[in-house]
Amino acid sequence: MIYLAPMQGLTEITFRKAYYKVFGLSGIDMAISPFISLTHGTLANAYKKIKDVLPEYNAQSLPLIPQILGNEIPQFIEMANRLGEIGYDEVNWNMGCPVTKVAHKKRGSGLLPYPDMVDNILSKVLPNVSTRISLKIRLGYYSPDEVFNLVSVFNRYPLASVVIHPRIGLQMYEGDLFLDVFAKAIADIKHKIIFNGDIFSVADYAEIQRLFPTMSDVMIGRGAVLNPLLPLEIKGQTVCNYNKSYVEFVNTLFDEINARNVPDLSKLRKIKEYWQYFAQNFDLSDEDRREVLLSEDLCDTQRMIIEILSKADRISSPKL
Ligand SMILES: Cc1cc2nc3c(=O)[nH]c(=O)nc-3n(C[C@H](O)[C@H](O)[C@H](O)COP(=O)(O)O)c2cc1C
Incomplete structure (x- = not known):
């Protein structure tokens, strides 16, 4: 499957709708929404953010999994259940946002150095929400090895999937991917893994397939905004003009x-x-x-x- 990555300000409803109108489901199969922050306080205040995922706006658009960002347990439970009520059966938890002011508050990729905190949040949230929970992570915030302390935590819970961008938070979106660490980590994670990072061409995709032949799910962000035809090309669709x-x-x-x-x-x-x-x-x-x-x-x-x-x-x- 090809997932469209969440990109704040870019892969929001306007992009997803236009994509679906022109290409249907012939390229991208599923999108994850840009994050809804739990720090917007009450759900009424978060309305502007939730609007992007409201089913009435998403009817003629790509199938969607909403994403939330934060570490507040009661708000996490409330938001996931609200999203469940409006029809979603999965919510993605953002553990990858590298923005310093987010990460320094132990949100997004700032959670990755704290496996006990992640464990505590998952243990309190999962039994109390109606939706499945998937994760979007990096390998760590300070070091890619942080992922190895998270593996056993992830394996304790029935997660829908784990999307992995094989960089660390400090790298933002630049520098080499830690593909060797990624390979070791996925050998131990028992959940469905979705690879995400630096797929800008069919050749980039082919290289990921070559390195990880059993990986059937990828997520594409910047490559799909830059070239919306890339997911079709990856699937071998002929693009005549x-x-x-x-x-x-x-x-x-x-x-x-x-x-x-x-x-x-x-x-x-x-x-x-x-x-x-x-x-x-x-x-x-x-x-x-x-x-x-x-x-x-x-x-x-x-x-x-x-x-x-x-x-x-x-x-x-x-x-x-
Ligand atoms: C402008 C911008 C906004 C982003 N917003 C989000 C977001 O809301 N949630 C999230 O999980 N990741 C977000 N990301 C990260 C992307 O989902 C993706 O992990 C990253 O771009 C790497 O994948 P790519 O190389 O295919 O672009 C954002 C990235 C960019 C560049």
Whole structure:
């Protein structure tokens, strides 16, 4: 299975809907939502965040597993049960967010050095929630070896799956993946494992398949925003006219963004955020890149992006 990674501000409902409209389920099989933080206090305050996963907005979209971030046991239980009530049978717990101010409060990847705390949270949450719980982790926060103290904790509970991004929190999204540590850890974890990290091309995917031949589940984040056709290509689907299909997706994404009830300036910012990714997938002149970034008009910016992407050559092995 191919999972779409949660990416705050990027793989939210607009992206998932546009993706589903254009490609259906021929590439991505399942998405995990960007995190809903438990520190938003009451559920009413968290509404803005929950909105992204409300079934009424997600009806014509990719199948979804909502994700939560935090270490507060009562709020975790309340949120998981609320998500269960609105129809979800699985909630993903974020133990991978590397942002310093999150991690320093023992949230996200900041939980990884504390197996007893993870154990305590799972032991109190699991018997009291109606949904299954899956995890999204890194190998550690300070050191990749932290994962070895977590394995026995994970194996004590009936987890739905464990998504592993084989970096540590301190690396953020850069630097080498610890694939040797990943290999050792997954040999001992008894749950379904989903590999996540640095899949930007079919060749990257093939290399993960070669290294871990029994691994059938991967999660793709930046690679799928940069090249929304990548999941289809990985599945061996024929893409007859690459630029046409790419542009069809981008136009649909723009339609979804334009339909949002937010000021034009927010729409423009959002489109430029996506542009930073799209632009990495094509061989573009500095002038083309700059022209889009300097544009201040919403419609002009969209027109420019479509014109550029319609005729640009793609890069065969894009990297971020
Ligand atoms: C801008 C951005 C936002 C992200 N937001 C989340 C998030 O909300 N929850 C989460 O678990 N991971 C989040 N991630 C991490 C991704 O899910 C993924 O683990 C990471 O990008 C590595 O996978 P990739 O190399 O396929 O992109 C985010 C990453 C980026 C770059």
